[in-house]
Amino acid sequence: MTMSFDQRNGWIWVNGEMVEWKSATTHIINHGLHYGGSVFEGIRAYNSKPFKLTEHNQRLIDSGKTIGMEVPYSVETLNQACLDIMEKNNLTNCYFRPIAWRGSEEMGIGASSCSTNVAIAAWEWGQYFDGTGGITLHTSQWKKPAPDTSATSSKCAAGYVIGTMAKHESVSNGYHDALMLDYRGYVAESSGANLFMIKNGEIFTPIPDCFLNGITRQTIIGLARDNGLSVTEKHISVDELMSADEIFVTGTAAEVTAVGKIDDKDFTVGDVTKQLIELYKIETGQV
Ligand code: PMP
Numbered sequence: 001m002t003m004s005f006d007q008r009n010g011w012i013w014v015n016g017e018m019v020e021w022k023s024a025t026t027h028i029i030n031h032g033l034h035y036g037g038s039v040f041e042g043i044r045a046y047n048s049k050p051f052k053l054t055e056h057n058q059r060l061i062d063s064g065k066t067i068g069m070e071v072p073y074s075v076e077t078l079n080q081a082c083l084d085i086m087e088k089n090n091l092t093n094c095y096f097r098p099i100a101w102r103g104s105e106e107m108g109i110g111a112s113s114c115s116t117n118v119a120i121a122a123w124e125w126g127q128y129f130d131g132t133g134g135i136t137l138h139t140s141q142w143k144k145p146a147p148d149t150s151a152t153s154s155k156c157a158a159g160y161v162i163g164t165m166a167k168h169e170s171v172s173n174g175y176h177d178a179l180m181l182d183y184r185g186y187v188a189e190s191s192g193a194n195l196f197m198i199k200n201g202e203i204f205t206p207i208p209d210c211f212l213n214g215i216t217r218q219t220i221i222g223l224a225r226d227n228g229l230s231v232t233e234k235h236i237s238v239d240e241l242m243s244a245d246e247i248f249v250t251g252t253a254a255e256v257t258a259v260g261k262i263d264d265k266d267f268t269v270g271d272v273t274k275q276l277i278e279l280y281k282i283e284t285g286q287v
Contacts, residue, residue: 006021007022010088011089012121013085013120013121015118015119018084018088029104029107030101030103031102031103031104032117033101034107035111036156036157037102037114037156038100038102039101039155039156040098040157041063041096041099041155042253044125044252044255045086045091046284046285046286047285050083050086050096051284051285053079056215057079058075060098060100060155063154064100067156069100069114071100071116072118078120081120082096082120082122085121085122089122089123091122094125095123095125096120096121096122097121097122097123098119099118099119099120101157102115102117103115103117127255128253128254128255129257133260133269134260134269135177137176137177137179137261137262137263138170138173138174138175139178139238139263140166140178140181141169142165142166142169142178143180143188144162144188144189145183146183152210153213163180163191164191167191170191177193178190179241179262179263182206184235187237187238188210189206189249190249190254192253192254193250193251193257194212194251195250195259196247197240197244198246198272201229201230202230202232203224203229203230203232203272204236204240205221214251215252216255216256219250219280219283220256221233223279223280224276224279227275242262244267245267246258246270247262255284258277
């Protein structure tokens with residue numbers, strides 16, 4: 001059994017101070033815990049260089065704005081805190097977890113007088129998926145909600161509950177992760193990564209109008225186009241997805257990961273996917 005995350009050694013940046021890992025706690029009565037009022041980020045550093053650091057910390061601030069919570073630090077302060085925490089913990093290849101959450105000043109649904117707390121932890125984290133030949137996805141019964149029913153463009157913790165339900169459902173059926181459809185029945189993403197399909201050498205990816213427009217997704221679209229590949233953003237039906245030649249998912253944690261199977265249908269890890277995996281490694285400074 002892996003060590004519980006609260007039992008690690010090291011330092012966590014909490015509201016501007018370096019706090020010893022096991023002492024980085026918060027009171028049980030806080031709005032973030034009770035009402036889901038928290039937003040977070042996931043950032044990777046390769047060879048001591050955080051990838052797209054400013055984009056991620058800006059998204060943390062923007063996610064806060066979406067749910068009406070002001071993050072009380074500038075992007076520059078958050079960027080510097082990430083660099084400081086990496087150095088303080090002697091990390092070179094790591095994953096950062098910035099989180100902002102509402103404090104304890106109010107305990108009803110309203111949160112206008114709640115303070116906002118911010119913490120940044122970092123730890124070594126290898127591959128998110130261990131799927132040789134591609135990961136397996138199971139179509140979930142849980143759908144991504146409409147953008148007028150949830151804060152779908154923000155990394156708000158409350159929005160992740162449905163992802164956890166879909167992930168649990170998939171794992172209990174023997175799959176690595178979930179294929180999540182949206183409220184209209186179009187293909188959306190996996191529980192924590194965006195999705196791409198390749199058909200006759202062309203790349204297609206769903207329009208992120210009710211799920212996160214991932215920073216890795218945007219990076220991959222740019223890299224593909226810079227290398228002469230065609231990328232089209234459009235609504236994708238399940239039938240269309242199932243007729244693809246190759247499928248892969250993208251995310252900070254997942255990086256670029258081939259999909260080898262969806263439900264009963266097998267997919268090949270093809271040349272376009274392999275090329276993009278390599279291009280992403282170069283872009284992030286891994287090779
Ligand atoms: N969708 C969801 C639900 C996610 O949690 C993530 C990871 N942040 C992504 C997509 C990919 O986003 P990014 O590439 O910015 O990490």
